[in-house]
Amino acid sequence: MSTAPWQREWQNAIRHPASLLKRLGLDASLLEPATRADRLFELRVPEAYLQRIEPGNRHDPLLRQVLPVDAESADSAGFGDDPVGDHASLANGGVIHKYRGRALLITTGACAINCRYCFRRHFPYADANASSGQWAGAIDYLRADPSISEAILSGGDPLSLNDRRLGALSEALASIPHLRRLRVHSRMPVVLPSRIDGALLEWLTGTRLTPVMVIHANHPNELDGRVADALQRLTARGVRLYNQAVLLRGVNDDAATLEALGERLFELGVQPYYLHLLDRVRGAAHFEVDDATAAALMRALAAVTPGYMLPRLVREVAGEPWKVPIDWTRHAPM
Ligand SMILES: *Cc1c(COP(=O)(O)O)cnc(C)c1O
Ligand code: SF4
Numbered sequence: 001m002s003t004a005p006w007q008r009e010w011q012n013a014i015r016h017p018a019s020l021l022k023r024l025g026l027d028a029s030l031l032e033p034a035t036r037a038d039r040l041f042e043l044r045v046p047e048a049y050l051q052r053i054e055p056g057n058r059h060d061p062l063l064r065q066v067l068p069v070d071a072e073s074a075d076s077a078g079f080g081d082d083p084v085g086d087h088a089s090l091a092n093g094g095v096i097h098k099y100r101g102r103a104l105l106i107t108t109g110a111c112a113i114n115c116r117y118c119f120r121r122h123f124p125y126a127d128a129n130a131s132s133g134q135w136a137g138a139i140d141y142l143r144a145d146p147s148i149s150e151a152i153l154s155g156g157d158p159l160s161l162n163d164r165r166l167g168a169l170s171e172a173l174a175s176i177p178h179l180r181r182l183r184v185h186s187r188m189p190v191v192l193p194s195r196i197d198g199a200l201l202e203w204l205t206g207t208r209l210t211p212v213m214v215i216h217a218n219h220p221n222e223l224d225g226r227v228a229d230a231l232q233r234l235t236a237r238g239v240r241l242y243n244q245a246v247l248l249r250g251v252n253d254d255a256a257t258l259e260a261l262g263e264r265l266f267e268l269g270v271q272p273y274y275l276h277l278l279d280r281v282r283g284a285a286h287f288e289v290d291d292a293t294a295a296a297l298m299r300a301l302a303a304v305t306p307g308y309m310l311p312r313l314v315r316e317v318a319g320e321p322w323k324v325p326i327d328w329t330r331h332a333p334m
Contacts, residue, residue, distance in 0.1 A: 103150070
């Protein structure tokens with residue numbers, strides 16, 4: 001398969017703190033800490049995302065999601081390597097089957113961007129991903145369990161795989177009679193919108209499975225014109241779109257930002273779905289918003305927002321049969 005434009009864009013992503021700072025006209029004093037933290041989890045930002053960061057603004061909410069900083073080396077109580085217990089739930093072939101009716105496939109460890117708050121900082125993907133052993137194990141697992149009606153492609157970012165491989169996978173999934181939906185969780189429509197091309201639309205919408213995509217946008221500034229076009233290509237082909245955001249200190253922890261995010265998503269045909277409390281992964285403690293603050297934000301948001309634009313505030317708790325809803329309606333501490 002020849003190299004698609006999105007693959008070239010991905011290959012050309014910025015990977016060095018020095019280039020990032022230079023490109024954005026940022027203070028050289030950020031370089032030393034960035035270089036240190038880059039060794040823990042490497043920097044990666046595609047140009048399409050970089051263009052939405054305000055040059056010279058070291059507090060830009062998009063920059064904060066990608067710039068390595070010293071706070072990442074702080075050890076914080078309760079922040080570990082596997083905060084949601086996924087290592088333990090790995091079944092054969094890279095399948096995580098925690099919730100009834102839905103099975104999640106770890107398709108790849110790769111992503112177009114490296115988000116500093118990500119649980120994936122420490123996940124041993126080399127052992128876990130379904131692509132290394134081809135799909136056979138995952139397909140067998142799904143075929144053997146008629147209670148599963150939805151296959152969820154996750155990672156990493158499943159859309160970092162090429163369309164030939166994804167096409168083969170979606171065909172194999174469609175051949176399993178009890179599957180009804182193919183859900184893709186991806187940050188690509190947001191960080192590398194050129195990924196949503198004709199070849200992708202073909203396999204995603206070309207089987208009998210109902211296509212669902214959950215995009216991961218955290219801030220309204222992430223949703224520029226190129227992203228809008230990509231989402232339009234998806235909705236035009238009947239792909240149902242939802243958004244999952246993570247509540248991140250210094251990024252989207254104010255009601256006005258969350259309101260603007262919901263409005264913009266709605267305008268683009270995307271249903272706000274989850275607002276996740278941070279997974280407590282080592283190196284990301286500086287992003288955490290405490291429960292009481294999160295609840296207060298939800299109350300402020302609910303007071304100004306149509307109910308259908310209101311995401312569900314949830315936390316992932318190891319061993320629970322769903323994402324645990326946080327009750328934000330009471331003022332009392334939780
Ligand atoms: C989040 C998640 C799902 C999907 O949950 P929904 O509430 O349906 O969005 C499925 N499987 C695993 C392992 C998950 O972590
Ligand atoms: S899995 Fe999602 S949050 Fe984590 S680095 Fe990849 S795109 Fe970012």
